[in-house]
Amino acid sequence: MAEFDGIKEAHNKIPRGWVLFFVGVIVWLVWYIVSYTPQISGWSQYKVFEEEMKAAAVSTAGVAGENPYKNSAAAVEEGRALFASNCSMCHGADLKGGVGPDLTGRLKYGDDDGQMFTTVSEGRPGGMPAFGQQLGRERIWKVLAYVGSVRERGGRP
Ligand code: HEC
Numbered sequence: 001m002a003e004f005d006g007i008k009e010a011h012n013k014i015p016r017g018w019v020l021f022f023v024g025v026i027v028w029l030v031w032y033i034v035s036y037t038p039q040i041s042g043w044s045q046y047k048v049f050e051e052e053m054k055a056a057a058v059s060t061a062g063v064a065g066e067n068p069y070k071n072s073a074a075a076v077e078e079g080r081a082l083f084a085s086n087c088s089m090c091h092g093a094d095l096k097g098g099v100g101p102d103l104t105g106r107l108k109y110g111d112d113d114g115q116m117f118t119t120v121s122e123g124r125p126g127g128m129p130a131f132g133q134q135l136g137r138e139r140i141w142k143v144l145a146y147v148g149s150v151r152e153r154g155g156r157p
Pocket of ligand 1: 083086088099125128129131143144147
């Protein structure tokens with residue numbers, strides 16, 4: 001034991017928990033570097049992104065046929081909100097058109113469920129964006145249930 005200016009210095013043992021923590025951090029650090037270094041593990045943010053996109057794409061691929069929400073009032077209400085936040089800036093809050101065409105009249109890409117699903121999911125060349133990734137299958141059907149209900153009422157939103 002040394003003594004300087006009246007202050008005693010004892011050699012204290014490092015607490016066991018602290019040593020374990022220290023070793024744990026080093027092990028974790030090595031694991032982290034190994035798994036996220038592309039040259040070692042092949043990990044890449046682009047690969048992760050591509051895989052996420054692939055998984056999301058499956059949810060809208062090959063869907064056609066009938067709208068499962070056609071007769072659901074709750075889905076129509078949800079669709080109304082989805083339309084307001086995703087579509088109304090182009091098609092108008094009343095669906096009568098703006099940047100995009102009137103959705104209450106004749107539709108040039110077709111007005112059966114499958115055709116309209118394809119329009120919204122994949123987009124159309126004249127400026128209709130694809131919503132497949134953003135909304136997914138369920139929400140596309142709901143927004144179309146709402147559009148369909150407006151069309152059935154002769155264009156009254
Ligand atoms: C950025 C503006 C924009 C947004 C947002 C948008 N659309 Fe469109 N939409 C258009 C344009 C422009 C067209 C015409 C495309 C064409 O003629 O090729 C179109 C076409 C369509 C058509 C086909 C019309 C026809 O005559 O066949 C439907 C159905 C449609 N949109 C529904 C929607 C729905 C539902 C949403 C919301 C999920 C939406 N759109 C969001 C711009 C938009």
